[in-house]
Amino acid sequence: MHRFVEAMINVLMESGRRSQRFSLQNTLMVTTTRWYNNEIAYLHNLCDEIVKERRENPNNVKDLLNRMIHGKDPDSGYQLSDENIRYQMLTFLVAGHETTSGLLSFALYYLLKNPHTLQKAQAEVDQTDEIKVDTLSKLKYIDAILKETLRLQPTAPGFILQSKEDHVILPDGYEIQKDDTIIVLLHKLHRDPKIWDRPEEFIPERMLNAGYENLPPNAWKPFGNGQRACIGRSFAWQESLLTIALILKHFNLEFVDPSYNLRIKQTLTIKPEGFKIRVRSRQQVNIISLEKNIKQLEKMPEKQLNQKNETRNLRPMAILFGSNSGSCQSFAETLASEAPLYGYNATVATLDSAFGSLPIDQPIIIITASYEGKPCDNAKQFVAYLESKPTLDINYAIFGAGHHDWVKTYQKIPLYIDQLLENAGGKRIIERGEGDAGGDFYGAFENWKENLFQILRKDTGEENIISEEKLSIEIVNSKRNFGQITMDIGIVLENKILVQANNIIPTIKHLEIKLPKGQTYHTGDYLAILPSNPIEIVYRVLKRFNLATDTQVRILSSTSTFFPTNNPTSAFDILSGYVELSQPISKKQVEILATLCKNEKEQKQLHNLSGNLYETEVLNKRTSILDMLELYPSCELSFAQYLRMLPSLRVRQYSISSTPLWNSEVVTLTVDILNTPSLSGSGQYLGVASNYLGNLKEGDRISCTIRASNARFHPPEDTKIPIVMIAAGTGIAPFRGFIQERAAQLVCGRKVGPTILYYGCRSQDDNLYFDELDQWSKLGAVKLRIVFSRQSNNEKKYVQDLLWEDRNEIKNLFCNGARFYTCGSAKKVGASVKTCFIKIIQDVKQCDEGEAAKILEEISQDRYSVDVFT
Numbered sequence: 001m002h003r004f005v006e007a008m009i010n011v012l013m014e015s016g017r018r019s020q021r022f023s024l025q026n027t028l029m030v031t032t033t034r035w036y037n038n039e040i041a042y043l044h045n046l047c048d049e050i051v052k053e054r055r056e057n058p059n060n061v062k063d064l065l066n067r068m069i070h071g072k073d074p075d076s077g078y079q080l081s082d083e084n085i086r087y088q089m090l091t092f093l094v095a096g097h098e099t100t101s102g103l104l105s106f107a108l109y110y111l112l113k114n115p116h117t118l119q120k121a122q123a124e125v126d127q128t129d130e131i132k133v134d135t136l137s138k139l140k141y142i143d144a145i146l147k148e149t150l151r152l153q154p155t156a157p158g159f160i161l162q163s164k165e166d167h168v169i170l171p172d173g174y175e176i177q178k179d180d181t182i183i184v185l186l187h188k189l190h191r192d193p194k195i196w197d198r199p200e201e202f203i204p205e206r207m208l209n210a211g212y213e214n215l216p217p218n219a220w221k222p223f224g225n226g227q228r229a230c231i232g233r234s235f236a237w238q239e240s241l242l243t244i245a246l247i248l249k250h251f252n253l254e255f256v257d258p259s260y261n262l263r264i265k266q267t268l269t270i271k272p273e274g275f276k277i278r279v280r281s282r283q284q285v286n287i288i289s290l291e292k293n294i295k296q297l298e299k300m301p302e303k304q305l306n307q308k309n310e311t312r313n314l315r316p317m318a319i320l321f322g323s324n325s326g327s328c329q330s331f332a333e334t335l336a337s338e339a340p341l342y343g344y345n346a347t348v349a350t351l352d353s354a355f356g357s358l359p360i361d362q363p364i365i366i367i368t369a370s371y372e373g374k375p376c377d378n379a380k381q382f383v384a385y386l387e388s389k390p391t392l393d394i395n396y397a398i399f400g401a402g403h404h405d406w407v408k409t410y411q412k413i414p415l416y417i418d419q420l421l422e423n424a425g426g427k428r429i430i431e432r433g434e435g436d437a438g439g440d441f442y443g444a445f446e447n448w449k450e451n452l453f454q455i456l457r458k459d460t461g462e463e464n465i466i467s468e469e470k471l472s473i474e475i476v477n478s479k480r481n482f483g484q485i486t487m488d489i490g491i492v493l494e495n496k497i498l499v500q501a502n503n504i505i506p507t508i509k510h511l512e513i514k515l516p517k518g519q520t521y522h523t524g525d526y527l528a529i530l531p532s533n534p535i536e537i538v539y540r541v542l543k544r545f546n547l548a549t550d551t552q553v554r555i556l557s558s559t560s561t562f563f564p565t566n567n568p569t570s571a572f573d574i575l576s577g578y579v580e581l582s583q584p585i586s587k588k589q590v591e592i593l594a595t596l597c598k599n600e601k602e603q604k605q606l607h608n609l610s611g612n613l614y615e616t617e618v619l620n621k622r623t624s625i626l627d628m629l630e631l632y633p634s635c636e637l638s639f640a641q642y643l644r645m646l647p648s649l650r651v652r653q654y655s656i657s658s659t660p661l662w663n664s665e666v667v668t669l670t671v672d673i674l675n676t677p678s679l680s681g682s683g684q685y686l687g688v689a690s691n692y693l694g695n696l697k698e699g700d701r702i703s704c705t706i707r708a709s710n711a712r713f714h715p716p717e718d719t720k721i722p723i724v725m726i727a728a729g730t731g732i733a734p735f736r737g738f739i740q741e742r743a744a745q746l747v748c749g750r751k752v753g754p755t756i757l758y759y760g761c762r763s764q765d766d767n768l769y770f771d772e773l774d775q776w777s778k779l780g781a782v783k784l785r786i787v788f789s790r791q792s793n794n795e796k797k798y799v800q801d802l803l804w805e806d807r808n809e810i811k812n813l814f815c816n817g818a819r820f821y822t823c824g825s826a827k828k829v830g831a832s833v834k835t836c837f838i839k840i841i842q843d844v845k846q847c848d849e850g851e852a853a854k855i856l857e858e859i860s861q862d863r864y865s866v867d868v869f870t
Helices: 003-019 023-028 030-056 064-070 082-094 096-113 117-124 133-138 140-152 231-252 294-298 300-313 327-342 380-387 412-422 441-460 534-544 571-577 589-594 602-608 613-621 625-630 639-645 690-695 729-749 770-779 797-805 807-815 825-845 850-858
Strands: 158-162 181-185 250-253 265-268 270-272 279-281 315-322 346-352 364-373 395-404 433-436 471-476 488-497 507-514 526-529 552-557 654-656 667-675 675-677 685-686 699-708 725-729 755-761 785-788 821-827 864-869
Touching: 003 030, 003 096, 023 030, 030 064, 030 082, 064 082, 096 117, 096 140, 096 231, 096 250, 096 270, 096 807, 117 140, 117 231, 117 380, 117 755, 133 231, 133 864, 140 346, 231 250, 250 488, 315 327, 327 364, 327 395, 327 441, 346 725, 364 412, 395 412, 395 441, 433 441, 433 589, 433 625, 441 589, 507 690, 526 690, 534 571, 534 625, 534 685, 552 571, 589 602, 589 613, 589 625, 602 613, 625 639, 625 797, 654 667, 654 690, 654 729, 667 690, 667 729, 725 797, 725 825, 729 755, 729 770, 729 821, 755 797, 770 785, 797 825, 825 850, 825 864
Parallel strands: 315 346, 315 364, 364 395, 395 433, 725 755, 725 821, 755 785, 821 864
Antiparallel strands: 158 181, 250 279, 265 270, 471 552, 488 507, 488 699, 507 667, 526 654, 526 699, 675 685
16 A cells, blocks of 8 residues: 555544544643654645646646646636645545445445346446446446445444434434434444345345435435535545446456455444455456476476476366365365376366356366355356356366255256256266265265266377376374464354253253454354364274374375375374265275275175165265274275375354354354264264364364355344244254344344244253243243153144144234244254145145145245255
8 A cells, every 4th residue: 555545544543533532631642643743744745745746747637636736716816725735635535545445345245245246237347348437327237236335334334413402202212302412323224124125135226227216315325414425425436436347347256265254344434354356357368387497397306397297298177166065176176186197187266266268178077066056155156157148169067066855956056057058058078967965975976077087088099198196195204294274263162061962862062152353143144163073083093004193194296185285294183184084985985995805705795885785784874984994804995095085174064053142253053962873883973073063172272264144044134023933953053043132132122023933852851042042931032832752741742743733823923924944954854844834835725735835935935944954
């Protein structure tokens, strides 16, 4: 930044502080006053120098400075003095610097979060060859984007009023007296649900077609109020339109962190905190080789130099992934690491990084999942781009990831992308692959990957270009140099037992975690954590391969890998924090182990397991590679081979069980600790993330970040709207936050609509948070409908039984605008509640099951939200 900006901010900040002090305080603060005056003098001197330079070197440019220097008042003939020009310059240079830059930052954030809006905005600027001042009036949609941005995020977030009269009664009975000060908070004013439909959502279209002109008076006031409103409004608006239009005209944009959710920081005004974007030219540019420095190449070890020379002969391949949890990214990196063996040099990037610039001279491999039926965070812009119906002469292949329990959305986005690419003129290299996380997930990918390379290999003469081991692992003894997986760091404040394990209930824990600095959340959001593998499993691996806990390994790789490379790293650290140790072994991996068995009987048994017995004896029992090695000890698998078989460690997401109205910087989690005898018969089955969380102590640091949940899975903004929540077990987690929020609103005097919780427990022992729920019930914040499945004195066993019993009340609540939410097991609660709702609709509408299912699907668009897990 120019020194002027620093001085400007210093002066404005200190001016604000001085206005809050007694005059005597300011007089006594001699050093501060001297510094303050020096900063002002710098600003004045800079402006004076600019005026002096222009007077000494005049030109004919029709800019504002020349107008002030040469202009005359038509009546008096007076001209502005240099001092007056200085004051005007400061006004123009200071005004809008904070607020307009904040507007632009927020606008870019909302464009990236809403890729269809971004596509429409780019289409609008593409209608003109060059962005000029006289084209601004044609940019109706970008104008609406800026108006909607200022509605949601007015960068000067409020203004102050004073009453001119005594005994003025405001709505809800507030009385104010003459000269009382009132702060108008624009973030609340601009979200009044009586004026704005879906007030929390970014919808620029609401500002089009006279929508803005027909707003009630005082509904939209980001530029202030009355005589103190912004005098430079027109200038700021022109500046903002020009800037956004020029950026969109020349650049494609993407998040550096696709999971980023808006965080606010305050300087003089408010701006996004930690918001970073990556820009790519929309024009095709020539790539400049950075490998022309021969001396630099000569310094490389001979082995690396040979590998680099080999890769120059490889054909290019683009691998693009859409991934929220990391599985698809791991698949993409695995594919890239093996591509050189088949004659290809692959690059790996997000789908969003490629929209508008898909290469036509190389195969494009897409690996993506669906996220609640929608594109992953880093694939939204790509899908919106395809929906704009471009013409694409490309060769592509798609592998889709999903889970069959999500019947309605299983493989939805991979299927959709496949269809859009075909419609755009793309040609399939191979039929779309499907990976089911509830089945042989990794095996399905392995099979698809092999078939893909068999087809692609024909183009390279079926010769391996790089024949060396792609991943070299050697055991060394050296000083530790730990590999790092970076995420934001939170702090554990509390970890307590809610339920002690017994023969039917696992241990359930309640954690309080202080969020990483600058992060906050909404009720219903997730906390994403990067866990470590249970130490018991790590020790099992070390024992199997005869490694000590302080064994060091050095990993060398000729292609991209998620492992820490080149420097010695602890084998314990790699096994703890980089790989999935409990993932079920794939069919392909069972076959590999069979070939390595020295015992014929064990070899035969493994061959049988890779066939028809795989699903029942391996997949359903969640048998891992380690389990297999322990069950079949004659299998001679090396540690290096073992590591190559393992996928990268994935991020896990947990529903937050608190509300920011309780504490905006601290979240609570409610976690089942999974620790049961392994179905494979080999040791205990330990949940990776749950045991990691369960073993954390107060003060421990945890890698975590906030992830937004489905936009609909939040309490309604209008607190008077009724809500009905259905949960079982730890599925109560998000609803504890919902109820906690409504209780806080009730205490503050807000009007709160009916709030009902249908909660299924095994017994009174796992009736989680009963004391809190009972207090909130007595407060009137919630009506509790609890059922126990393992208590013989209760005939109604499950929540769906209560729902059916209360079907008339459910109908009345729906007619009164209620929102419905379900959280729990997809197979149990999710499926059962859905079936019950269909049955209720059949009863109310007197229709068949098919028609009732369609009605429920329509309701699910905005009235029924589901957050289920496997």
